[in-house]
Amino acid sequence: MTRYKPVEAKRLHVQIVEAIVGRIVSGELEPGTFLPSEPEMAMQFGASRAVVREALRVLSEKGLVEIRHGAGTRITEPESWDPLDVDILAARRERGTMVSVLQDLMEARRIFECEVAALAAERAEEDDLQAMQSAVRLMQGTVEDHVAFSHADAVFHRALLQATRNRALIKMGDSMRELLTFSQQTTSSLPGVLKRALRDHVAIFRAVKRGDGAAARTAMRKHLAGTERDVKALLNL
Amino acid sequence: MTRYKPVEAKRLHVQIVEAIVGRIVSGELEPGTFLPSEPEMAMQFGASRAVVREALRVLSEKGLVEIRHGAGTRITEPESWDPLDVDILAARRERGTMVSVLQDLMEARRIFECEVAALAAERAEEDDLQAMQSAVRLMQGTVEDHVAFSHADAVFHRALLQATRNRALIKMGDSMRELLTFSQQTTSSLPGVLKRALRDHVAIFRAVKRGDGAAARTAMRKHLAGTERDVKALLNL
Amino acid sequence: MTRYKPVEAKRLHVQIVEAIVGRIVSGELEPGTFLPSEPEMAMQFGASRAVVREALRVLSEKGLVEIRHGAGTRITEPESWDPLDVDILAARRERGTMVSVLQDLMEARRIFECEVAALAAERAEEDDLQAMQSAVRLMQGTVEDHVAFSHADAVFHRALLQATRNRALIKMGDSMRELLTFSQQTTSSLPGVLKRALRDHVAIFRAVKRGDGAAARTAMRKHLAGTERDVKALLNL
Amino acid sequence: MTRYKPVEAKRLHVQIVEAIVGRIVSGELEPGTFLPSEPEMAMQFGASRAVVREALRVLSEKGLVEIRHGAGTRITEPESWDPLDVDILAARRERGTMVSVLQDLMEARRIFECEVAALAAERAEEDDLQAMQSAVRLMQGTVEDHVAFSHADAVFHRALLQATRNRALIKMGDSMRELLTFSQQTTSSLPGVLKRALRDHVAIFRAVKRGDGAAARTAMRKHLAGTERDVKALLNL
DNA sequence: GTGGTCTAGACCACA
DNA sequence: GTGGTCTAGACCACT
Known part of the structure; x- marks a missing residue:
């Protein structure tokens, strides 16, 4: 199982986004797999669920994950990733x-x-x-x-x-x-x-x-x- | 054969956005005036502050309001409204x-x-x-x-x-x-x-x-x- | 001062109910015919079977359909429709x-x-x-x-x-x-x-x-x- | 000729309702106190949360408990209990x-x-x-x-x-x-x-x-x- | 194969 | 952290 380091400074959700973008783009987190549940991630990152949710929303806007009510948050196939998103571009240099x-x-x-x-x-x-x-x-x-x-x-x-x-x-x-x-x-x-x-x-x-x-x-x-x-x-x- | 359209959960903040977009575009809420405070709006809409904040964020992206930290949320002049936003277009036909x-x-x-x-x-x-x-x-x-x-x-x-x-x-x-x-x-x-x-x-x-x-x-x-x-x-x- | 009406989350099954009530009352779906099976409807509506069942339960309480264990769900004759149900009254004006x-x-x-x-x-x-x-x-x-x-x-x-x-x-x-x-x-x-x-x-x-x-x-x-x-x-x- | 009554699958939530109605009406559970949380009760009754919720919904319809979103479920004062509910009547004879x-x-x-x-x-x-x-x-x-x-x-x-x-x-x-x-x-x-x-x-x-x-x-x-x-x-x- | 019920667990909204 | 809603899928009984 993948573990995350707790984040600390300001703009918490950005740090969470970056951490996850990196893992997805690098292939460490594979398309089709589910992210941990929100409470689980909140615990791992040492942040509140609100922050985690904000991060997930951003990831979803970048097309990296698909949030499904009741089912979980799944990593999408690379073709739905926004190919011009600068965070994604930065991650894969x-x-x-x-x-x-x-x-x-x-x-x-x-x-x-x-x-x-x-x-x-x-x-x-x-x-x-x-x-x-x-x-x-x-x-x-x-x-x-x-x-x-x-x-x-x-x-x-x-x-x-x-x-x-x-x-x-x-x-x-x-x-x-x-x-x-x-x-x-x-x-x-x-x-x-x-x-x-x-x-x-x-x-x-x-x-x-x-x-x-x-x-x-x-x-x-x-x-x-x-x-x-x-x-x-x-x-x- | 009878076919049905997929149903879709309408999230709370969307309803708040629509209500406010309508009032702003119709001129009922005038540019330069302030919206009520977040807790006040939360009470009026019978929703939580988180939902109200989400709605305000969307309004702000549409350029309809300007959120100022510590000061309140003010309705902007029409020239800053996104002229191509479909919600806005729909509101002013x-x-x-x-x-x-x-x-x-x-x-x-x-x-x-x-x-x-x-x-x-x-x-x-x-x-x-x-x-x-x-x-x-x-x-x-x-x-x-x-x-x-x-x-x-x-x-x-x-x-x-x-x-x-x-x-x-x-x-x-x-x-x-x-x-x-x-x-x-x-x-x-x-x-x-x-x-x-x-x-x-x-x-x-x-x-x-x-x-x-x-x-x-x-x-x-x-x-x-x-x-x-x-x-x-x-x-x- | 401007007042807002409380917003309310519209549950998925309500939307399904409305879609079907309309089709039945309008005569588009004829008494005696069967609705699609629950899994089939779940697929068409893009919702889970639980949501579809909730909708069917409501339709059945209104007397619009008859659910028969193991056999299917059939649209009933108009005389069993609840004559005082406001949804039905609203549909046939x-x-x-x-x-x-x-x-x-x-x-x-x-x-x-x-x-x-x-x-x-x-x-x-x-x-x-x-x-x-x-x-x-x-x-x-x-x-x-x-x-x-x-x-x-x-x-x-x-x-x-x-x-x-x-x-x-x-x-x-x-x-x-x-x-x-x-x-x-x-x-x-x-x-x-x-x-x-x-x-x-x-x-x-x-x-x-x-x-x-x-x-x-x-x-x-x-x-x-x-x-x-x-x-x-x-x-x- | 001895006749047998049809057997009937007693739904799980009914059993939970009866257990709780008895305790409330008998005074064992006092008005004003909170019931355990839904996940906690699910564990105690050995059932899923859905079943527990169905039971709570029934209790709430009888006026025995007040469910407050985000806060918990509390036992109400006897004056809000439905005075004509047969379960309650049966419980307090x-x-x-x-x-x-x-x-x-x-x-x-x-x-x-x-x-x-x-x-x-x-x-x-x-x-x-x-x-x-x-x-x-x-x-x-x-x-x-x-x-x-x-x-x-x-x-x-x-x-x-x-x-x-x-x-x-x-x-x-x-x-x-x-x-x-x-x-x-x-x-x-x-x-x-x-x-x-x-x-x-x-x-x-x-x-x-x-x-x-x-x-x-x-x-x-x-x-x-x-x-x-x-x-x-x-x-x- | 249909509906009836239940489970485990997720996201959503609230306090 | 609570309750509110939904998902996915299981097992069962009935036609």
Whole structure:
């Protein structure tokens, strides 16, 4: 039987989540098997049942377990696991997964963000432009700090998205936010990447500012092509 | 043969959420005002505080309230409400909202689903094709029942998405699932819509089956154009 | 201040009961035919056999089905359906049924409640009078809200019953409670009904308070005659 | 010929109910104290929790215990015990209780059954008369066997009730059935009672048969007066 | 094979 | 920790 170490610090349920995610993703806990009952887990983790339940709810949202009233909580098959959940990605840091996830992301961005840029160019209003402007300035000031830079990058893309004024696109774009950030932080540690990215964003911004949709689409496509090269370079190492 | 729909336990917090969403969206509870305290609400609803807290968490995710530690829970301004949340959409069935949301959705689908269809055509494997095939057959059998049909429709699009084998696209597509269903059920009550939709899906399916990405893209574009006409016809009445 | 209604967990078997009652009463499921077996229904409803059995037990108590050990569960002929079951009454909202049920009820009340009022007048003690007093006040405060009023009405009649100190009468009276409420809510939506009912109840209360059995009987008879006129007015429309 | 009573699987929860009713009514378990928890009782009785819960549900319906969610199950004060519950009556065979319950019943019958007899006389149809006729014959054949006789008596009264064709009266009358049987079996052991009762029922039957409501009412009143004398005779001993 | 009953144990909601 | 509800599956008796 598997035993758990008691947790102690704050955000108790997060620690429980991490402990269980790790065991599931590593294969130590096999799909189809049941977790211990809630009271049993509460005892093992030295926490209250409320905390355990909170953790189970999170695991269930990630698709890692299936909670069945009256029957117990069972570990699901890997195909129902959210393939893009960052906790899960973090747990399995295998190269293969990483590579293919980033490739998927790049493909999705090629489809999605070029058109977003075009629409944004056609519809951006003053406040959108200001937001992008600020983001670009922030990037200029952080070309040496890739963590700060990737945040500025995220802000820029969010402003672009917002400028489309299309709530469906915004919702879809937002669902990728977390993963996008992850990707940006991965590639932005490469030398030279940030400066090129900065140039690309300036180009996109200018196209948007003058309302030139076609140019914005092209600039975005160019940016993504560059990013893709970076990703490949990073991963083929 | 008589068939029954599965029953489903309706959890307490969901009922509380619905009650409060209704009052907020209808304007009966005004932005800026505070909800009663958690113990007070627990008493009014005849439920425990845990249940009330769960409901508040959901409301907060929908952007309807802002929970401030130590200060109380306040109703937010309408601009922070999730514009695509189906509960909120259901609560305010005004025409204007509906129209613009469906227009946003159509625009997003034009960008997204044509490429999805093309990728699916290139990558679909046997199980994907079978899933689509089943969905098409289900649609054929339910052209008289628009609720059942729109579920079959949803199954088809999910299978198409799945066939892209791109987890980022799947995630983005899934984030629109609920709204898509909503849209389908709205338009599918129009006469003649279902038969046309069926023909369109058969065309898409055939293109995907023979691996012809360009044809799949075209077929999807045609389908969406038709749907858009239906939406407009429905709303401009 | 905003008030909320208590939420209530809807049990699974209740949903199954409602689904089947509707199909039987509507004639979709014909008398004489068998329901699917318990395991089969459990599968269709996505619930456990225990839940399905609970539902069947309720259906059987309503007289809608006949459960035969080892043979199956069959839908009965309409004459064995409980003619006063509120679920069944709700499912078939035909006029004829409604009329005759309310007529039966009025006849029973004429026999029963006049004597109850007389006995109550002879035996009521301080706490009974207080309960009636409160009910009367509640009625005074709710002449504009017929749902609240009919609840206050029910409280009054229960207090009167209680004042007889006769446990057999109390038991018999209670067996009619649900149907009485149903009747009150039906008639109390007529204009002017509530005010007259209020005056009648005040008269009954005063007679009871001064211990005048004959006057209480007379006042109750007058009240019921008035109610009967209302019922007839409502139904003969 | 010796006959055997059918054997019957005594359900587990009934045995638990009887055990606990006895202890509560005898005062061994005092009002205000808590019963052990459900799992604890399940262990003590060697049954599953489901069976224990079924027993507690019955006890709660009898008013002997108060089940409080999350807090426990407590024994209530005697005033909330159902004064007409046959199990409770059986458990406490004190004279006083018995006397007053039977007096209540007689009073209720005076109010109720005289009018029932009158209505029955006005509305009885062929099948009702046949049912009563059979019951009378059965009584004639069982004047020596007071148990069988009291069952025939019950059948007669049910047929009378049925003849009123009033579903509300039938429902109210049925709610007294159990207690009525109890009363009949108590008095019918007196010598001479059965023969008088037989004569009374023949008189009622004849009045009903010739459709004479007033005579039926009178005959029933006479019968009840006789029964009341028997009850008093029995109890004042 | 159907319904009747029971078990063991789970999650859900409450104090 | 309590009671409330549900699950899964067993054994039995009846048709």
